Amino acid sequence: MEAYFVLKLLHVLGATVLFGTGLGIAFFLYSADRGGDVGAIASTLRIVVTADFLFTATAVLLQPVTGVALALERGYSLTEDWIAASFALYVGVGLCWLPVVRLQMQMRDLAITAAGSGAALPDAYFRKMRQWFWLGWPAFLGVIAIFWLMIARPELW
Secondary structure, rough: OHHHHHHHHHHHHHHHHHHHHHHHHHHHHHHHHHHHOHHHHHHHHHHHHHHHHHHHHHHHHHHHHHHHHHHHHHOOOOOHHHHHHHHHHHHHHHHHHHHHHHHHHHHHHHHHHHHHOOOOOOOOHHHHHHHHHHHHHHHHHHHHHHHHHHHOOOOOO
């Protein structure tokens, strides 16, 4: 099997995992939160944090490695418009994702404590949930823009 095919397969699988895990995490956490059951929220957050470390973090590391290797394999300069824009967006998405992971861990801890004591979720949980929600949008849209750049390869400047 040729190296380019393997790199491309790994790159596409990594992108799929990044997008799919992010969308799945957002759906399940938002759904649990809207349901209001503190135990379900705590349980969902345990799984969300684990999934982010197992799947998202792995794909986050894989993407730039396979992306650079693919570009070099095909003779592209890493300063091509669409590649440079993709890297910039990737960094921007990462700058949204890192605080999201921290927020998820903090929300998990708050929900576990509340569920364990039979208490309601504290106000801090809801503040963190709002931050999590609003940080998710630019990351989600940034990933979609990266997909577009990878497919269209436009001249931007």
